[in-house]
Amino acid sequence: MIAKLEMLIALAREQHFGRAAESLGITQPSLSTGIRQLEDQLGVKLVLRGSRFGGLTPEGQRALVRARQIVGDTRRLREEMRFAREGLSGNLRIAVIPTALTWASRLASVFRESHPGVAFSIQSRTSTEILTMLENFEVDAGISYLDNEPLGHVSTAPLYRERYAAICGPDHPLAAKAQLDWADFAGQELCLLSPDMQNRRIVNRAFMEAGIIPETSLESNSTVVLVSHVEQAGLATVLPVELARYLVSGRELVSIPVAAGEGPTVGLVAPYQAPHTPVLQALLDTAEGLAAQEFD
CATH class of the missing domain: 1.10.10.10 (Winged helix-like DNA-binding domain superfamily/Winged helix DNA-binding domain)
Known part of the structure; x- marks a missing residue:
């Protein structure tokens, strides 16, 4: 059956x-x-x-x-029966919004320090796809936005609040500033994540509140494509601070923080269960431990 x-x-x-x-x-x-x-x-x-x-x-x-x-x-x-026999083991499948992939790596690394018998499979997906995959048992958990769009009946564990930075070449007009406001992007040619990405919708809202319409010449669901285009075409892009810092490392690019209030919360999302399986509960506990350091 x-x-x-x-x-x-x-x-x-x-x-x-x-x-x-x-x-x-x-x-x-x-x-x-x-x-x-x-x-x-x-x-x-x-x-x-x-x-x-x-x-x-x-x-x-x-x-x-x-x-x-x-x-x-x-x-x-x-x-639960496998846990009784072998302890925490198996494979955890996680779907992650592209802007949180560095955090997914951090979560997996910290988790495996305590539970080396668990392997990870990490996929990049949109926030909408993550919820569908959870519903259909295609993944065990996701990392996505927690407070920006409806999630449904799920368990969550916050990881961090998203802050933003511009990425551009050192000779770009934006690079002369130590910190940017959203209004500073007026008149600048940008490459941004595609509209199906929740991050793009968040950034669009910030532009709208600043009273500007971004001039976008390239859109992609890949952050690697965006940074490559920044390098080759001399444009600028906007990405979360930690991801921006990682992507500019080793490149002749600069990352400039964008002044803003508290951004949306990103965290672990899992199917609601009572109780959770031992491995999923351990993952939620690990996420809470990382969040305690981030929000401290």
């Missing part, structure tokens, strides 16, 4: 029989058979079928909610 519920979750996530089967490492006929067997066991039609996947029926939507609960509970039980 658990395997068939996982098939339903995968199908709802991928919206395609072939992709869902591939994500589970099974053949498409096996997936189709499993879904039909689940329908027979539950006595209802779960999936709208035609020449292709047509979505879930109302009964399928209700079954999906319960399937996620059951599969989540089953995975937590397995984790």
Whole structure:
């Protein structure tokens, strides 16, 4: 039954029989058979079928909610039993907004000092994608903004407040200042994160409150692309302070802080559980320890 519920979750996530089967490492006929067997066991039609996947029926939507609960509970039980046998071990999958990747590395390094039996898999994703991946059990936790847009029913542990800096060449007009205001970017050609990134929406709001419209000649979801373009095209970009400091290291670029009030809080996001698995609780505790140093 658990395997068939996982098939339903995968199908709802991928919206395609072939992709869902591939994500589970099974053949498409096996997936189709499993879904039909689940329908027979539950006595209802779960999936709208035609020449292709047509979505879930109302009964399928209700079954999906319960399937996620059951599969989540089953995975937590397995984790608890593994902890009883082996202590903290396994692989933690974390999805991270691009601007927090240096913090993800710090969190993983500190965690592994105390729990070397746990490996990490870290992916760069948008804040919206992170919530979807948590819901579909594609990751165990995320690092994202906590107070800027709705998160839903999740557990959180703050890590830091985001502050910003401009990155530009040493001969750029902005480089002459020790500190910038958002209004200083008026008339400057910029390259910025793409609009699907929550960081871009935050920066856009800061520009709007300063009464300016940024002149953007390049957008990307990659911070590496932005800094490379700053180097090659002589533009400027805006990124969180710690990430900016890391990206300019070893390059002929400068980082200038942007004066602002307290920025949005970034932290660990995990599915709400009572209780959490031992490894996830240890991760939340590690995040709280790092935050205590940051907010002290």
